[in-house]
Amino acid sequence: AFKYVIEKDPRNLNLLKEMYNMWPFFRVTIDLVEMVFAKGNSEISALYDKLLVPEDLQSLGEQLRENYEETKRQLLQVSGHKELLEGDPYLKKRLRMREPYVTILNVFQAYTLKRIRDPNFHITEDPRLSKDIEMSNKPAADLVELNPTSECAPGLEDTLILTMKGIAAGMLVTG
Structure with a gap:
């Protein structure tokens, strides 16, 4: 969702930052998502893929990990944090x-x-x-x-x- 909203209009990033700082419900929601991301581990995901997923499907896992990293980066931009759970x-x-x-x-x-x-x-x-x-x-x-x-x-x-x-x-x- 972040990617879509920001690509639609880059000014929306500032709007999301303002929402994070001004709206308690939005802030709590983003903080919960940040906690979920902090529990994720791309390296473990890659191990499961390597051991259990047929080679022809491994690109799906790679794409999911790339999406995870991109979303994490955008999440940090919105919250203004340098790293997950900084707050x-x-x-x-x-x-x-x-x-x-x-x-x-x-x-x-x-x-x-x-x-x-x-x-x-x-x-x-x-x-x-x-x-x-x-x-x-x-x-x-x-x-x-x-x-x-x-x-x-x-x-x-x-x-x-x-x-x-x-x-x-x-x-x-x-x-």
């Missing part, structure tokens, strides 16, 4: 603290999805494992047996669910 350093700090955890969960999730989708991926027992090691992993084996209807290799569906829950917890409104 809310507390929230910015909270998101930065969560970022390493959410990022690694996204990486785990992308690779788990890749394995789930790979028809040639099968987990086989390592014949070199001793009975002691097998017995020490008994709680894990018991957990895997709790989900006998899974079409995935043992543990993959559970890993996917855990990453989904972890990412969702990390992405909650954190203010």
Whole structure:
């Protein structure tokens, strides 16, 4: 929407800036959009594309990331900020603290999805494992047996669910 309004008449950028500064509802709305953008990560998006998207469709992801960056730039112009969440350093700090955890969960999730989708991926027992090691992993084996209807290799569906829950917890409104 920013792009359309600004391209229609470049003076509209000044109007949007004035609206941001003068209208509380507009300001709060833009600040919420800014928070959503602060949670986005183009590099993680590119990883999902690289691992999971057919090559002939990857240009769509590239275009979406370009649109994301362009919209972010326009959002910053309207708010007058140099970087996202400049107006809310507390929230910015909270998101930065969560970022390493959410990022690694996204990486785990992308690779788990890749394995789930790979028809040639099968987990086989390592014949070199001793009975002691097998017995020490008994709680894990018991957990895997709790989900006998899974079409995935043992543990993959559970890993996917855990990453989904972890990412969702990390992405909650954190203010």
